[in-house]
Amino acid sequence: MTPLMKIQPFIQAYVQAIASILESDVTVVDNELIRVAGTGDYLAEIGSTVSHGNFFQKVLSTGEYGIIRNVAEDPNCVGCEKRSYCRELANLAYPIFQEQTVVGVISIIAFQEEQRENLLKNTAKLEEFLKYMSVLLESKLYTDQAKSRLEEQLKVVHTAEKAWSFVGKSPKMQEALRIGRKVAKSDSTVFLRGESGTGKEIMAKMIHNLSDRHDKLMISINCAAIPENLVESELFGYEEGAFTGARKHGSIGKFELADKSTIFLDEIGDMPLHVQTKLLRVLQEKQVERIGGRKPIPIDIRVICATNKNIEQMVAEGTFREDLYYRLNIIPIELPPLRMRKEDLPPLIDHYIAYYNQKLGKNITGVSTQALQTLMSYDWPGNVRELKNIVEYLANIVENNIIELSDLPDHIVLRSRKGFSNWSLDEILGDYEKRVLSSLIKPSATLEEKNALAETLQISRATLYRKLKKYSLL
Numbered sequence: 001m002t003p004l005m006k007i008q009p010f011i012q013a014y015v016q017a018i019a020s021i022l023e024s025d026v027t028v029v030d031n032e033l034i035r036v037a038g039t040g041d042y043l044a045e046i047g048s049t050v051s052h053g054n055f056f057q058k059v060l061s062t063g064e065y066g067i068i069r070n071v072a073e074d075p076n077c078v079g080c081e082k083r084s085y086c087r088e089l090a091n092l093a094y095p096i097f098q099e100q101t102v103v104g105v106i107s108i109i110a111f112q113e114e115q116r117e118n119l120l121k122n123t124a125k126l127e128e129f130l131k132y133m134s135v136l137l138e139s140k141l142y143t144d145q146a147k148s149r150l151e152e153q154l155k156v157v158h159t160a161e162k163a164w165s166f167v168g169k170s171p172k173m174q175e176a177l178r179i180g181r182k183v184a185k186s187d188s189t190v191f192l193r194g195e196s197g198t199g200k201e202i203m204a205k206m207i208h209n210l211s212d213r214h215d216k217l218m219i220s221i222n223c224a225a226i227p228e229n230l231v232e233s234e235l236f237g238y239e240e241g242a243f244t245g246a247r248k249h250g251s252i253g254k255f256e257l258a259d260k261s262t263i264f265l266d267e268i269g270d271m272p273l274h275v276q277t278k279l280l281r282v283l284q285e286k287q288v289e290r291i292g293g294r295k296p297i298p299i300d301i302r303v304i305c306a307t308n309k310n311i312e313q314m315v316a317e318g319t320f321r322e323d324l325y326y327r328l329n330i331i332p333i334e335l336p337p338l339r340m341r342k343e344d345l346p347p348l349i350d351h352y353i354a355y356y357n358q359k360l361g362k363n364i365t366g367v368s369t370q371a372l373q374t375l376m377s378y379d380w381p382g383n384v385r386e387l388k389n390i391v392e393y394l395a396n397i398v399e400n401n402i403i404e405l406s407d408l409p410d411h412i413v414l415r416s417r418k419g420f421s422n423w424s425l426d427e428i429l430g431d432y433e434k435r436v437l438s439s440l441i442k443p444s445a446t447l448e449e450k451n452a453l454a455e456t457l458q459i460s461r462a463t464l465y466r467k468l469k470k471y472s473l474l
C-alpha cells in the first residue's frame with residue numbers, strides 16, 4: 001500500500017474541506033497513479049487508476065507543479081486516452097513529498113468555465129495554497145510514519161506485556177486483583193498506590209490487557225525518569241520550530257500515541273507542577289495541544305497512574321495539584337508491601353524458581369525449611385522486585401536441586417529476624433565464619449594468598465586450612 005493510501009480517510013476528509021472552500025473540485029493521486037481521494041465526479045473513482053497520458057505523471061517524475069490551462073490544446077494532454085471525452089477544463093497540480101521523494105499529486109480541477117477562469121486568474125495564489133496543503137500532507141505522512149516506527153519498536157514490549165503473570169493469594173492481593181479485574185472494562189482512571197516493586201506496573205498491564213483496548217499498546221511513561229525540561233514535549237509532543245532544537249516536522253507526544261489505548265503514568269508524584277496543569281486540561285477536555293501547536297487534537301485514552309509517594313501530603317504541601325489529585329484518584333488500588341503479606345512469598349518463590357529453571361535450564365525443585373524460614377522473616381524492602389532478583393541470583397549459583405540456607409546472600413541472612421531461630425550458637429557462628437571466609441578467599445587462591453590471609457586473620461596456617469576444609473572452601 002502506498003504511503004498516501006495508508007492515510008486515505010484523512011486525505012478524503014481533507015480534500016472535501018478544501019473543495020468546499022475553493023468551490024472547485026480537488027483530487028489526490030498517489031505515485032502509482034491510483035486516485036486516493038476526490039470530490040465531485042472523482043468521488044466515485046477513488047481506488048481506480050487515472051489514465052496514463054495524464055499530466056500527473058509529469059508532476060510525479062519532475063517533482064514540480066504543473067498547470068493545464070485548456071485541456072483541448074494543452075500538450076500535456078496529447079496521447080491521453082481520455083482526451084476526446086475529458087470533462088476537465090483546467091487543472092493545477094502540485095507534488096506531495098515524503099522525505100524528498102514524490103509520493104503523489106494534489107490538484108484543483110475546473111469542470112466549469114467559471115471555475116477555469118478563477119483558476120487562471122488566481123494561479124499564483126492557488127499554487128501557493130496547494131504548496132501549503134502539500135506540506136501539511138507531508139507532515140501528516142511524517143507523523144504517521146514516526147508513529148508506526150514507534151509502534152513497531154514497542155511491539156516487542158507488547159508481546160512481553162501479554163506474558164504477565166500475577167501471583168498473589170493473600171486476602172490483600174486478592175482484593176486488589178478483584179478491583180483491578182472489575183474496573184478493567186470501564187474507562188475510569190485508576191490510581192495505583194504502593195511501595196516500589198509491589199507490582200503497580202504489572203497490575204496496570206493486567207487492567208489494560210483485560211480491557212477493550214487490549215489490541216493496542218499500553219503506553220508507559222515513568223515521569224521520574226524524564227528530565228524535567230523534556231517531560232512536556234515527551235507527553236504532549238511539539239510542532240516544528242516550537243523551540244530551539246525542535247525536530248523538523250515536530251514530534252508526536254505519548255498522549256497522542258496512546259490514542260484509543262491506555263496510558264500508564266508511573267511515578268506521577270514526580271511530575272512537575274506546570275506539567276500537572278497541562279495534564280489536568282488534557283483529562284478535562286479530552287484533547288491534547290502540542291507545544292507550539294494551535295490546533296487541539298482529540299484523544300481517547302484511559303489513564304492509569306501510579307505512585308509510591310505520600311500524595312496526600314504532597315497535596316497538603318502544595319507540590320501536587322489538589323484538583324488533579326481528585327481527577328486521578330477515581331479508583332484507588334492499594335498494593336501492599338510484601339512484608340505485610342508474607343503468605344504470598346512461597347507461591348512467588350515457586351513461580352520465579354519455575355521461571356528461572358526454564359530460562360537458565362536448571363532443575364531447582366524447592367527451598368529447604370531453614371532457607372524458607374529465613375526468607376519469610378526477611379523484610380523485603382525492595383518487595384517482589386527484590387525477591388525476583390534474589391531467586392535469579394540463587395538459580396545461577398546453587399549447585400543442588402534444593403536452595404539451602406547457606407546459599408542465601410549474606411545480607412538476607414543477617415537482616416532476617418528469625419533465620420537462626422532453631423539454631424545453636426555454634427551453628428550460627430559456624431555459618432557466619434563460613435560466610436566470612438568464603439568472601440575473603442577464592443577457591444583458586446594460591447598458597448601465598450592463603451598464608452597472607454592466615455596472617456591477616458591472626459590465626460595459624462593449620463587453623464585456616466582446617467576451617468577451609470570444614471566449610472568445603474578448599
Ligand SMILES: Nc1ncnc2c1ncn2[C@@H]1O[C@H](COP(=O)(O)OP(=O)(O)OP(=O)(O)O)[C@@H](O)[C@H]1O
Nearest residue numbers: 165166167168195196197198199200201202384385
Ligand atoms: N504479584 C506479582 N506476581 C508476579 N510478579 C510480580 C508481582 N508483583 C511484582 N512482580 C514483579 O516484580 C517486578 C517489579 O514489579 P513492578 O515493576 O510492577 O513494580 P512497581 O510497583 O511498578 O515498581 P516501581 O514503583 O519501582 O516502578 C516485576 O518484574 C514484576 O513482574
